[in-house]
Amino acid sequence: MTSPLSPPGPADRRRRHTIYHGHRRASPYRHTVHGGLITHLRATSPGPRSSPSPWPAATTAPFHLPDWDPSSPSHSPRSSPTPSHSTSASSRRLSPLARFLLDALRRHRRWGPPVVADLSKLRRVPPTLVVEVLSAHPPPPPPFALPFFHWAGRQKGFRHCFPAFHALASLLSAAGLPAAADQLPDLIRSHGKPVSHPQLTLLVRLHTAARRPLRALYTLRRFRHEFSVQPQVHVCNRVLGALTAAGHVEDALKLFDEMAESGIRPMPVTFAIIVHALGQEGMAERILEMIGRMRDEVCRPDVFVYTALVKTMVRRGHMEGCIRVWEEMGRDGVEPDTVAYATMVEGLCNAGIVEKAAKLFEGMRKKGLLVDRIVYASLVHAYVAAGRVGDGCRILKEMVDAGYRADLKTYNILIAGLCGIGREDKAHNMFQIVLQEELMPSSETVSQLLVCYADKGEMVNFFGLVDKLVELSLPAVEFLGHFLRLFACKDGRELKTLELFKTLRQKGYFSVNIYNILIENLLKIKERKKALLLFEEMKASDDCEPESCTYSLMIPCFVDEGNIEEACSCYNSMMKAEWIPSLSAYRSLVKGLCKIGEINAAVSLVSDCLGNVENGPMEFKYTLTVIEACRSKDPEKVMKVVVEMIELGYLIDELIFSAVIYGFCKYATSTGAREVFSVMRDRDIISEANFIVYEDMLNEHLKKVTADLVISGLKFFNLESKLKWRSRID
Incomplete structure (x- = not known):
């Protein structure tokens, strides 16, 4: 390190004062600039930045170009713990003037006179510098880029070059402004330049890369009709591929027809894309026609085109058309490969x-x-x-002889097939092979064997297999749950499943899931008494207490038994545990509450269901719609909702009538509800008998509402002690 008084070294004496080598002498028209071609341009503030963002939210002190020194020690990267984007590798590749312009833009919150004042300190901004600024990484945001582009164009004698237009369009597209990027040809025309094919290629590439195929198609057609730019085949191929990938097959076919009308000769890739699109839709006739056109106009389809087409059609399940394509491949003399x-x-x-x-x-x-x-x-x-x-076992043997090892899924399929034809002995041998292959059996592996043993009463083999599962440290209880679900799903086995469960329970094989499976199957055959006994057994047990699924199964059971109070008790237990009932439990409990006239509770339950369930029942949604229509106090609006439900095929049941009663009694008068019931009777939506039933329900609800109001008033004036109750129900 040399002292300030020491003579300059040889390197300092040879240093030329130019823009490329450091300090440049000032002139009347040029300010003093310190720095070199690869100098790091950093912030002008002496302290570290509070935010690492390249576009700060607040403005800083005015910038003075003579004081700007990018190599100043105060702007060292060590002064800030988080490096800004301007010190990135891409920024270091920018020229000093481009970095000066970017910093001038980044120092301000929005475009205005301070920004223009900083930019005007440069004598002239050439078009290449505009391109460099707009192409920087990260680029300036659109609120700065667009005014900067127009400001540069207003310089005396300045004309934007095509790369500047292209850089602006790329910037707008990357910022999520595709509509603004589509104005590129209009902007070019307004500057007196011709619109040509490179602009079309750029916009199509931007839209397809951003997965905007329909906008790319719109751009292609706009250039052809409005600007008379004939697209080339490679641009059409890109749009066709994007449309096909997005599933817009019809638009892709229309574009292909437009290509033929415009005289654009397709390439082999073009036909391959169209054939792939037709394969997605399974249009066998169109596929064969397109293959013929490809053979006549371009070249014969090779094995890769046919293989891709076969893959697409197999994936979509169009096997009839796939067979025809396979036969066409043979007639075309194309030899299928291994993949095909x-x-x-x-x-x-x-x-x-x-x-x-x-x-x-x-x-x-x-x-x-x-x-x-x-x-x-x-x-x-x-x-x-x-x-x-x-034959399946024969193929398995050939597979093993060929040196392959079958997976567990293949063995499960064979075991299920052998059990299906009553050969559980062979199935057991296959199970032993699974163990020899050191494969870990799953519930599908043993469930079919257990079903065969249980059907034939071979309980020794049954429990021998269960003990083997325990020996292998497998979840035997979970496997038995899967077995019981499979065993009970066949007709006539529900009661036999219950007897088998008693034997399993004696040996200690039981769980909450097994109880739920038994209750569910007993309720299917209307054996509610046995299901209630299992539920009481679970409540008395310390190991298998009821869970959410159990309560959701028992709520409809209690409602069908007419025990609405117990069903509500189950619902309250679920709410305490923060469990959400199933939709069937919600529907059943709401229906039961409506039948006994508890309309307020039913409406509250409907709101609770729609608040807890992601996609609630439509009848619940229409219930709230009916109540909302009652706010208008107009029976005709309520009838419009009812007619809409009928047209859509929904049943008008007790819940909708309860909603009518609830809505009019809360927001209007009972007369409106009676008018709705009368209109429904006149239109044969309800019978005369049901009209009388619902009118009585309306009267009972009015009595409850009146009684609640009287009791509330007595409680408010502390007169509740003088009230004589007729029953013990509070």
Whole structure:
């Protein structure tokens, strides 16, 4: 380090004072600038910035160009713990003037005279500098970029270049302003420049990259009709690909027809995109027609085009059209590869066309193509699904002989198939193979075996298998729950399932899930008494207390038994535990409350359901709509809601009538409710008998409302002690 009084070194003497090498001498027209070509441009404030954002929210002190020194020690990166974007690698590649302009923009909150004053300190801004500023990373935001672009254009003798227009459009598109970016051709025309194909290519590339295919299509058509710019085929291909990927197949086909009308000759890629789009929709006739056009106009489709088409159609499930495409591929002389064969075999197996899949499988083996494990597994699943379990076992043996190892799903399919034909001995042997292969059995592996043993009463084998699960440290109780659900789903096994459960409970195999499965199946066959006994048993148990699912099952049971009070008790227990009942429980309890005339409680329950459930029942939503219509005190508005429900196929039940009663008694008078009931009777929506029933319900509700008002008044004036109750119900 040299002292201030020491003579300058050789390097200092050789230093030239230019803009590229450091300090430049001042002149009447140029201010003094310190810095070099690769100098870091930093903030002018002496202290660290409070915010790392490149666009601060508050303005700073006025900037003086003569005092600007990007290499000043006060602007060292060490002064700020968080580096700003202006010190990034992309910013270091900018020229000093571009960094000066960006800093001048970043120092202000919005565009205004202070920004213009800072920018005007430069004698002239060339077009290349405008391009450099708009292309910076991060770029200036649109509220600064657009005024800066127009300010630069107002310089004397200045004309924007095409890269500046393109940079502005890219900036607007990246900022999420596609409509503003689409004004690029209008902006170019307003500056007296011609609109050409590069602008179309740029906008299409921006829109497709941002997944805006419809806007890209609009831009393409606008350039062709409004600006007479004929799009090239590669631009059309990009739009076609974006439309196809987004699922706009009809728009892609229309664009392809427009290409033919405009005289744009398609490429092989164009036909491949259209064929792929047609494959998504399963249009076999159009696909064959397009393949013929591709063969006549461009070239013969290769194996990659056919394979991609087969994959698309198999994925969409259009197997009939896929078979026709496969046959067309053979007529075209294209030899399918391994991927095409594997895709076709898998699709045929999933569609249940086993014979054709087996023929293709044999064709693969004769041609010496590689048959992977997926092909073998697909054939095994297809054979078992068709009831040909023996052929499935044969394919499994061939798979093992070929050096592949079957997965657990394949073994589960075979075990289920063997159990389905009554060969549980073979299924047990397959289970032993699963253990030998060191595969961890799942509930699907053992459930079918347990069902066979339980059906035939072979309880020794049954519990032997259960003990084996315990020995393997598997969740035996969880597996037994899956077994009981599978066993009880067949007709006539519900009571047998209950007897089997008693045996399992004696051995200690029970859980809340198993209780819920039994209760659910007993309620399906209307065995409510047995379900109630299980529920009481759960309540008395310390290990299997009722949970949310249990209460949701028992609420409809109590309502059907006419015990609304107990159903409400279950609901209150769920609310205390912060559980949400099921929709069936909500519907059943609301219906039960309406039948006994508890309209206020029913409406409150409807609101609670819609507040807790993501997608509540439509009848509940219409209930609140009816109540809201009652606010108008106009029966015709209520009838409009009722007619709408009838047109949409919804049932007009007790809940809607209760809503009419509740709404008019709360917001109007009971006369409005009677008018609605009369109109419904005249239109044959309700019968005369139901009209009388609902009118009595209205009268009872009025009595309850009146009684509640009287009691509230007595409590307010402390006269409750003088009230003589006729019953013990408070």
